[in-house]
Amino acid sequence: MKKVLSSFLAWDASSCTNNECDTQRGEMVVLVTGAAGFVGSHVSLALRERGDGVVGLDNFNSYYPVALKRARAKNLLKDGVFVVDGDINDSALLERLFALVKFTHVLHLAAQAGVRYAAHNPLAYVHSNVNGFVTLLEQSKNSNPQPAIVFASSSSVYGLNDKVPFSEGDTTDRPASLYAATKKADEALAHTYNHIYGLSITALRFFTVYGPWGRPDMAYFSFTRNIVEGHAIRIFQGPHGEELARDFTFIDDVVKGCVASLDTATPSTGSGGRKNTAAQHRVFNLGNTHPVKVGTLVSILEKHLNKKAIRHIQPMPNTGDVMYTHANVTKARLELGYTPTTNLELGLKHFVKWYQNYYKSGSAHEASMSGYKPY
Ligand SMILES: NC(=O)c1ccc[n+]([C@@H]2O[C@H](COP(=O)([O-])OP(=O)(O)OC[C@H]3O[C@@H](n4cnc5c(N)ncnc54)[C@H](O)[C@@H]3O)[C@@H](O)[C@H]2O)c1
Numbered sequence: 043m044k045k046v047l048s049s050f051l052a053w054d055a056s057s058c059t060n061n062e063c064d065t066q067r068g069e070m071v072v073l074v075t076g077a078a079g080f081v082g083s084h085v086s087l088a089l090r091e092r093g094d095g096v097v098g099l100d101n102f103n104s105y106y107p108v109a110l111k112r113a114r115a116k117n118l119l120k121d122g123v124f125v126v127d128g129d130i131n132d133s134a135l136l137e138r139l140f141a142l143v144k145f146t147h148v149l150h151l152a153a154q155a156g157v158r159y160a161a162h163n164p165l166a167y168v169h170s171n172v173n174g175f176v177t178l179l180e181q182s183k184n185s186n187p188q189p190a191i192v193f194a195s196s197s198s199v200y201g202l203n204d205k206v207p208f209s210e211g212d213t214t215d216r217p218a219s220l221y222a223a224t225k226k227a228d229e230a231l232a233h234t235y236n237h238i239y240g241l242s243i244t245a246l247r248f249f250t251v252y253g254p255w256g257r258p259d260m261a262y263f264s265f266t267r268n269i270v271e272g273h274a275i276r277i278f279q280g281p282h283g284e285e286l287a288r289d290f291t292f293i294d295d296v297v298k299g300c301v302a303s304l305d306t307a308t309p310s311t312g313s314g315g316r317k318n319t320a321a322q323h324r325v326f327n328l329g330n331t332h333p334v335k336v337g338t339l340v341s342i343l344e345k346h347l348n349k350k351a352i353r354h355i356q357p358m359p360n361t362g363d364v365m366y367t368h369a370n371v372t373k374a375r376l377e378l379g380y381t382p383t384t385n386l387e388l389g390l391k392h393f394v395k396w397y398q399n400y401y402k403s404g405s406a407h408e409a410s411m412s413g414y415k416p417y
Pocket residue numbers: 075076077078079080081082099100101102103111128129130131150151152153154155156169170174194195196197247248249250251252257
């Protein structure tokens with residue numbers, strides 16, 4: 043920890059004057075939690091490249107290979123983003139970070155993700171998604187200035203709703219998984235901290251995000267690995283043989299949505315825990331608006347990999363999956379200028395290219411994010 047903090051202090055000294063980052067020029071100074079994760083690493087890079095101050099925080103847990111998280115963090119460091127190795131539940135560490143840097147914004151992406159894993163590991167979700175979020179909100183509430191917060195919710199909050207496409211005003215009372223229930227809890231907590239303390243908070247409901255530097259636990263990634271290695275893949279279907287579909291959303295579109303949310307976030311109105319006036323409370327869908335069946339995703343991968351999958355069709359396990367997701371993004375388009383532009387065919391082409399490069403013998407840790415910067 044000492045070593046980590048001394049590196050962090052070195053970052054702070056080079057980027058800030060008298061421990062105060064230069065907010066005079068209107069730049070944002072953003073704490074990105076989950077910065078070594080899939081979405082966090084991409085957004086951190088995009089913010090840094092346009093000149094914003096970025097500090098990452100990630101606990102590098104082993105939910106999926108830590109080497110991939112370390113490789114992302116190593117790439118971020120090359121671009122001047124240091125990722126502090128720590129947990130969002132560590133209130134003393136948060137206090138120290140906020141004392142060192144006057145964060146104008148927090149992009150909160152750290153969470154225990156994954157729908158099916160929640161059925162067997164519920165407490166990991168309570169730890170990071172509920173306890174961790176409250177710890178971060180408490181720190182933000184007590185800070186002066188209070189940062190504007192943008193955080194990752196999930197399409198899974200729509201749960202068992204069958205009216206599609208899903209719109210932000212739809213009910214979220216029927217989460218199908220414990221993961222979804224914790225994201226719904228986050229949205230409720232956000233409302234409370236906005237209402238009582240004047241924190242400016244935006245919830246982003248991401249829809250099954252995919253792309254280069256992605257998450258190995260997700261279907262598009264594990265399918266690719268299994269096809270390449272000649273193993274069978276399991277394709278889930280509904281109780282009456284229905285095919286499942288997802289509104290798969292490419293990472294670059296999600297990055298643009300996150301950045302636009304930060305750019306349009308109004309300052310919080312409280313001060314050191316006290317509310318002055320009402321601050322912003324927003325919820326947006328960030329999806330692609332074109333749901334695709336999982337079998338079709340597999341066919342696209344087969345084409346890009348030039349190899350047939352061994353398909354095992356199975357009933358979906360009773361672990362929290364929903365049949366179908368489909369985002370209405372009208373609100374995000376009008377208020378954030380969000381327009382997804384990458385279809386699944388092209389997005390998976392980018393992913394497969396990255397995958398083949400990253401896993402080329404001996405090169406896994408040398409791959410650079412700089413080879414892929416379309417945003
Ligand atoms: N990728 C998707 O399809 C998707 C869809 C909807 C919502 N989300 C949400 O978006 C966010 C980012 O997802 P991702 O796909 O990048 O996942 P990810 O697992 O790659 O990134 C999350 C990061 O948070 C870190 N983390 C977890 N618990 C932590 C803790 N207690 N303290 C500090 N760091 C911690 C992890 O080590 C990881 O690097 C998450 O909140 C996730 O729930 C993702």
